[in-house]
Amino acid sequence: MGRGLWQMLVDFVFPPHCPVCHAYVEHLGAWCPDCMAAAQKPHVILLPAAMQPLIGTAWALGRYHGGLRSLIHALKYKKKRSALPCIATFLRESDFVLPTAIDMAVPVPLHEARYRERGFNQVELIFGAWLEGQGLPLEQALVRTKQTGPLYRMRPSERRQSLKDAFSMARDADVSGKHILLLDDILTTGATLSACAAVLRRAGAARVDVLVFASDHR
Numbered sequence: 001m002g003r004g005l006w007q008m009l010v011d012f013v014f015p016p017h018c019p020v021c022h023a024y025v026e027h028l029g030a031w032c033p034d035c036m037a038a039a040q041k042p043h044v045i046l047l048p049a050a051m052q053p054l055i056g057t058a059w060a061l062g063r064y065h066g067g068l069r070s071l072i073h074a075l076k077y078k079k080k081r082s083a084l085p086c087i088a089t090f091l092r093e094s095d096f097v098l099p100t101a102i103d104m105a106v107p108v109p110l111h112e113a114r115y116r117e118r119g120f121n122q123v124e125l126i127f128g129a130w131l132e133g134q135g136l137p138l139e140q141a142l143v144r145t146k147q148t149g150p151l152y153r154m155r156p157s158e159r160r161q162s163l164k165d166a167f168s169m170a171r172d173a174d175v176s177g178k179h180i181l182l183l184d185d186i187l188t189t190g191a192t193l194s195a196c197a198a199v200l201r202r203a204g205a206a207r208v209d210v211l212v213f214a215s216d217h218r
């Protein structure tokens with residue numbers, strides 16, 4: 001059976017639906033127009049003063065609630081790769097334009113143990129194909145050398161302590177003089193992104209901007 005015919009059969013038995021309101025949609029990965037319009041909220045995140053020397057500009061493509069929150073949850077915690085076509089459509093329809101000055105895109109890495117447990121780094125799955133389509137492939141310039149507990153439950157001082165020496169440069173990675181786009185799925189406290197940006201800047205990166213899929217900042 002050809003792939004096209006197979007997909008028609010799958011669509012007939014499991015009709016694709018909008019990831020938010022579950023209305024039927026034309027093809028796998030599509031959203032209904034209303035939910036897509038409501039979720040598309042590209043914006044600049046106002047960073048706390050302590051992060052400003054490390055991070056140039058931080059952008060988010062939408063807010064961390066509703067559809068984007070459930071897509072990230074499905075992918076990250078339930079390991080449902082079936083969320084990816086809807087994420088890909090969201091990125092494709094975003095108005096966000098990658099700044100041309102960026103030399104290199106770097107994902108926030110997972111610790112090796114977490115990577116083995118999850119089977120993938122969700123940041124690579126979210127952004128990888130989209131960036132490659134724009135000629136900016138992801139480079140694994142950072143490694144995570146320490147596991148941390150859930151940071152959002154910690155006080156700021158505990159968070160800093162926990163993230164101390166949690167990241168380092170990958171062997172052979174060269175970021176000196178480069179303008180880096182650091183990527184993560186969400187930005188909540190920004191502590192993880194700051195820790196990564198600090199390592200990149202120490203290794204000589206000229207500038208570090210941040211792009212996240214969703215932010216819970218106002």
Ligand SMILES: [Zn+2]
Pocket residue numbers: 018019020021022023031032033034035036
């Ligand atoms: Zn909908």
